[in-house]
Amino acid sequence: MTSTIGEIVPEAARRFGKRTALVIEGRGFSFLELEQESSRMANGLVAAGVVAGDRIALYGPNCWEWVVAYYAIAKTGAVVIPINVMLTPEEVGFVIEDAGVRAVVASAEKGAPLLDLRGTANLSNVILWGQPVDKGANGFEGWRAGGKPNFAPVHRQPSDLAALCYTSGTTGRPKGAMHNHRAVIGAAIGTCAMAARGPQDRIVSALPISHVYGSCVLNASVMAGSCLIMIPRFNETAVLEAISEHRATLMDGVPTAYYYLLAHPDFAKTDLSSLTRCWVGGQTLPAAKSIEFSERTGCPVHEVWGMTELAGVASANPIIGPNKPGTIGIPYPGNAMRVVDMNDPGKEVPVGERGELMFGGPLVMQGYYGDSAATAETVEPDGWVHTGDVATMDEDGYFTIVDRKKEMILTAGFNVYPAEIERVLCMHPAVAAAAVGAVPDEAKGELAKAYVMLKAGTQVTRETLTQHCRTHLAAYKIPRALQFVTELPVTSSGKIMRRLLSDYDDGSH
Numbered sequence: 359m360t361s362t363i364g365e366i367v368p369e370a371a372r373r374f375g376k377r378t379a380l381v382i383e384g385r386g387f388s389f390l391e392l393e394q395e396s397s398r399m400a401n402g403l404v405a406a407g408v409v410a411g412d413r414i415a416l417y418g419p420n421c422w423e424w425v426v427a428y429y430a431i432a433k434t435g436a437v438v439i440p441i442n443v444m445l446t447p448e449e450v451g452f453v454i455e456d457a458g459v460r461a462v463v464a465s466a467e468k469g470a471p472l473l474d475l476r477g478t479a480n481l482s483n484v485i486l487w488g489q490p491v492d493k494g495a496n497g498f499e500g501w502r503a504g505g506k507p508n509f510a511p512v513h514r515q516p517s518d519l520a521a522l523c524y525t526s527g528t529t530g531r532p533k534g535a536m537h538n539h540r541a542v543i544g545a546a547i548g549t550c551a552m553a554a555r556g557p558q559d560r561i562v563s564a565l566p567i568s569h570v571y572g573s574c575v576l577n578a579s580v581m582a583g584s585c586l587i588m589i590p591r592f593n594e595t596a597v598l599e600a601i602s603e604h605r606a607t608l609m610d611g612v613p614t615a616y617y618y619l620l621a622h623p624d625f626a627k628t629d630l631s632s633l634t635r636c637w638v639g640g641q642t643l644p645a646a647k648s649i650e651f652s653e654r655t656g657c658p659v660h661e662v663w664g665m666t667e668l669a670g671v672a673s674a675n676p677i678i679g680p681n682k683p684g685t686i687g688i689p690y691p692g693n694a695m696r697v698v699d700m701n702d703p704g705k706e707v708p709v710g711e712r713g714e715l716m717f718g719g720p721l722v723m724q725g726y727y728g729d730s731a732a733t734a735e736t737v738e739p740d741g742w743v744h745t746g747d748v749a750t751m752d753e754d755g756y757f758t759i760v761d762r763k764k765e766m767i768l769t770a771g772f773n774v775y776p777a778e779i780e781r782v783l784c785m786h787p788a789v790a791a792a793a794v795g796a797v798p799d800e801a802k803g804e805l806a807k808a809y810v811m812l813k814a815g816t817q818v819t820r821e822t823l824t825q826h827c828r829t830h831l832a833a834y835k836i837p838r839a840l841q842f843v844t845e846l847p848v849t850s851s852g853k854i855m856r857r858l859l860s861d862y863d864d865g866s867h
Contacts, residue, residue, distance in 0.1 A: 362539040363432035364511035374583040382588040398505030399430030410435025413457045417441040418465035420590045423487040427463045435512030439522045440568040444850040447471040455479045516540040534727035537669040545670035546577035548690030552674040557583035563610040564589035569851040574670030594622040605632040612640035612852035617791035621813045633657040644784035645684030668721045685756045693719030715749035718742040767796040782830045788816040795859035807839040
């Protein structure tokens with residue numbers, strides 16, 4: 359039985375051997391090849407002095423080298439620290455110092471600026487893949503050429519620290535969420551079970567594997583014996599072509615991926631008939647878009663939910679069971695969720711009422727590394743974690759995210775949730791995507807402003823969309839300003855960054 363990350367690939371190689379495990383940019387790797395390549399890398403790391411418990415940062419885009427390095431680090435018993443590719447060298451420097459990183463494994467482009475950081479805290483080694491490799495760095499390719507293809511994973515306990523996953527740091531310095539092997543493996547097992555993933559599946563994903571959702575899908579695919587068709591960076595054409603060419607059975611993505619796919623001129627022309635189910639997570643996908651995708655493809659979309667503090671995906675609309683568009687489904691087996699009073703986490707609210715979503719179970723992080731104060735603010739003494747999401751629960755135990763607690767707009771004393779307005783705007787047939795942010799108002803404190811992307815070849819007026827909102831929303835929720843845009847600010851994982859919407863503001867109303 360697989361109980362640690364280091365055991366994932368050896369067990370998969372034993373079970374699935376020469377079957378294709380990974381396809382990226384036209385290159386395929388069998389499960390056996392992943393086992394051999396990660397063993398060569400692990401031998402190189404050990405030769406460089408890496409021992410169990412060391413912190414090793416992994417910094418680069420979606421590529422096969424990242425996958426090999428991830429499993430190699432785990433095999434050595436070291437703690438892997440996946441770093442968001444959008445972070446600057448200065449921000450990476452903070453992570454290196456904060457976590458006491460011993461070595462960095464990175465793409466040549468991302469890692470070269472870090473060579474000068476050697477000597478910072480515990481950093482002694484920078485290992486680069488790709489070309490050119492700067493003088494003073496260890497070459498990934500050299501280890502591949504000379505490394506032995508066999509490596510027995512260093513024994514670790516399920517309770518041992520496996521990964522340090524740093525938050526985005528949008529409200530200050532990023533914090534390192536500590537995950538043990540049990541949590542990472544549990545998230546992968548739950549992802550396999552809730553989506554019924556198996557050896558028959560060919561999965562298309564453009565999720566960044568440095569993000570907990572992407573790495574969770576990676577681990578689940580390898581453990582289930584599925585073939586993962588990895589897209590280096592989301593591109594509508596590349597995703598559509600991959601689904602058609604590989605006869606993909608499953609797609610993982612974030613809401614913006616579905617927005618762009620639905621609006622693409624080739625969407626209706628592409629053969630997507632092989633898809634049997636799709637997953638969407640990272641942010642709430644308006645039910646109207648989920649239904650539109652299902653109606654146009656015949657493939658159901660199952661919304662899922664998770665967070666950095668939970669080692670990945672933690673709830674889902676199950677494949678076997680009711681699928682309720684607009685909800686995040688039910689918690690993974692062995693875990694639990696509840697909705698509590700905003701001011702009293704010990705008091706659950708009645709079915710249908712809004713409150714803060716709390717999560718409990720083995721997927722909860724061990725805490726924030728070196729930050730006991732932040733840990734105490736986020737995790738209750740009984741182990742339940744504050745998600746920061748406002749949610750409701752229905753009579754079937756399915757949960758619906760209303761919005762992020764911190765992104766609520768306060769208009770003349772009324773709580774206005776951007777996601778609720780976005781869901782309504784996305785119901786309009788001309789709207790490809792929408793995001794809502796707050797703008798200051800002297801009389802009412804804050805007002806909602808909508809930023810709307812239209813589908814290609816469509817036209818609609820601000821007045822028409824405002825009237826559409828009046829039909830579905832209370833008067834105080836209607837956006838007081840509306841601006842048409844050609845793009846929306848997104849993170850590396852594809853989440854819409856509402857805090858940056860003001861950068862797009864043209865003063866229109």
